[in-house]
Amino acid sequence: DTEVTQTPKHLVMGMTNKKSLKCEQHMGHRAMYWYKQKAKKPPELMFVYSYEKLSINESVPSRFSPECPNSSLLNLHLHALQPEDSALYLCASGIFPPGDNQPQHFGDGTRLSIL
């Protein structure tokens, strides 16, 4: 079982809906990441939180709104998404700053479909 838990595993929503993706980790990691991944492609970084503060936003459209309410939780609020936003959304966590040999730890992802 993964140590990073993402819910829901699958989500289908219309373009006018508002929904949220959730991510939780209890490894004491102080960096948390959101990635978007299309099929057969590498993950693309969206946001990074370090010590609960947004440190990186990779020019993501405002219809995606991240939130880090505490050191264990990371949310991604979704509103007015487009069909091209359909993808696997991966959450990851890691030690901050990471040691040389310390990898990111990923969740199972949320498969999002926009109708």
Add this chain to the structure above:
Amino acid sequence: AQKITQTQPGMFVQEKEAVTLDCTYDTSDPSYGLFWYKQPSSGEMIFLIYQGSYDQQNATEGRYSLNFQKARKSANLVISASQLGDSAMYFCAMRPASGGSYIPTFGRGTSLIVHP
């Protein structure tokens, strides 16, 4: 800037045989780390193995080993005795060593299919 190249979009291997997945990289950082991840169809990215640029020996973790050739800037993953459960996407990633950007750069991935 860093760049990771995985030239094999798809690979096939017979069960119980060994397979090598290629990864070449380019970086101006003097020290860096290389990571391999496995992604089954379920979606989770699973960390497999790490190689530091100053490590004297090639990394090994169970059936996984790295063929690290620093002069050639390559870090190929070798999977010995392939199993059906090894069928997945495999991503090579690089990150500068401590003090640099902590965001890894991923390659495009290789899809591995293990035949019975």
